Amino acid sequence: MHPKRATTIAHELIEATLSSGEVAIDATVGNGHDTLFLAQQVGDQGKVYGFDIQADAIASARKRLTEADLLHRVSLLHESHTEIRQHCVTPVAVVMFNLGYLPGGDLSQITQSSSTLPALEAALEVLRQGGILTCCCYPGHSGGLEEAEAVLSWAKSLDQALFQAEAYNEKGRHEGRPFLVSVQRC
Template sequence: QCKYFTKATDLAKWIIEKKIKVGSVVVDATVGNGHDTFYLAEKVGKEGKVYGFDIQDSALLNTKKRLVNNNVFDRVELIKDSHEKLDAYVKEKVDLVIFNLGYLPGGDHSIVTKPESTIKAIEKSLLALKKYGILLVVAYYGHKGGKEEKEKVENYLRNLDQKQFNVLKFDFINQINNPPILFGVEKKG
């Protein structure tokens, strides 16, 4: 067992913990079962705002239930649309955007995030970030099409202008079974 270098999602939480405060504005670009949406909603408090995107009704319904049951739905806007249309809904600058690529756990494994829309959405997310804003992308890539998506996203992020962004990649390089990778981008001041 490890205590700190456990998995990409835990590393993402560390960063969220450090970055997000009461009053922050954040986007969960892939709501799924709402684990991140809920975590973020607690962190931003009543004064903050969480925008959550998903294309599946079941994901949004389960998430809404989770948020209502925990009394944090008041600061969340759930949007049934593709994250590539982020700019149509998010009109303010944001502190953080998170993506979890892949399929909905427990759902239809054939509905997955796709490279083209993911990259468009990442592009729009970077524009929406405030100075020192952070983009997190947790890339699961064991499924069909996942490796191609991960590679395209990595290639896109690798080519971001270093005058504008610092980009990093957390990859568990000694593990089998394609554990998820965390990409992180910080917009420079």
């Protein structure tokens, strides 16, 4: 039997946590698939903040959300996810990270541990009690394994009295297989 995809597990964890009317963050908007997923969950009283450093990604996500008639639920920010605290209303129920590069986009605009780790820390600061952070890691591309290992070490180093960290499918990382790290605020 094939293990569940990291992105599928992330969506299941989020569906179990995020309620209508709450705030969610997509820290890596890309083509906006996850932003759309979050916008569908939060309802008209909720809010989604989406961050990406690529203008093309923001434009692509804006088109997707407009077509779904859900753009009014989302603030798309052409900014690094390190700026989470500067832009988002708190408390936040869910923060999603989907690391790596935008398929078909600028391959130089890849996520980097030097900004990913501070952004993960910032995400934990805004998370409500019971709220969850998910981070899909892609060890298959150049630099991806180092970033994925850094995320795993960071999650393992968190104070277990405050945060419950889990890793899913991480044993396949040395074969380049994607895995998921989740952190829930106790």
